[in-house]
Amino acid sequence: MQRVRLWLTGLLAGLLLLVSIGIRAHDTPVVSLTLTEIDAGRYSLSWSPADIDAALHVAFPGHCELQVQVLACGRKGLVGRLKVDGLGRRYAAVVLLVRALPGEAAAQTYTLTAAQQEIMLEPAAGNRLRHTAAVYLPLGIEHIVLGVDHLLFVLGLLLLTRGLADLVKTITAFTLAHSVSLAVAVFGWITVNEVLVNALIALSIAVLAVEVVHRQRGRTGWSQRAPWVVAFGFGLLHGLGFAGGLVSLGLDQHTLVGALVFFNLGVEAGQLLFVGLVLGMFASYRSLGVILSERICTGAIYGVGAIASYWFVARVSMMFSG
16 A cells, blocks of 8 residues: 555656646747858858847857858868757757858758757768758657657557557557648648647547546447547647647758658657557556556546646637737
């Protein structure tokens, strides 16, 4: 009994922490730095937004010299190592756009994050695929790991399913659905209100929590008979939530497909890691006895439902508060 009390106390503390961090989902400020070649080896420099203060420091290649708002790189041009210090605090990422003289080469886009603060600028396209993978795979993992609302929904799916076959079908349906809606949103085929999407994501978690409670009470409904249908339907909504983090980076057509593929792979990797951790926890709790496992599941799902309901109300209020 003492062990149960300790676990429930820890659960309550964790739930209170989730409430405090989950109201504003995926709030990741991104800035852009544009370098436009004005004549051979000289680039004008502009930030958006312009008032980044001293939050970020850019270390340009050693042979380049910054003269007010012009970067002079001489005959070698803009090649070599570029590093941005200060990411991960006020700003999550910097999108770097390099525009060459008209007719010289296509524009190049790079993304720098806290995990990838340094890049190698190369002539022409360089190894764009390697850079895209190095940036967007970790970004996808980070997005799902820090996306508490998405993780709580996946937890609800795990509690709703019975048996390995149902679990595989349900997680696969969720993956397919959010991959489709993520692509649709990133390609700009639909435009959505991000605040509304986040509110509906919170509502989807609350609805799923109710279905899990019904299952624990022995009520058989359509969600228990076909949980993969629930996962697919709500997965479309969650994909739109994933898209917000990627669209905010201001991708161009040269990096769009690669960024989408590697970002989505990162999301899937993070999701599978979470599923594995939860299943491992369930297996360890099972060794403590069926009664303890049921108490843990019941307490957890009531907590998830309460948090999701609070998020929904808070996010809806944000829509009307300007």
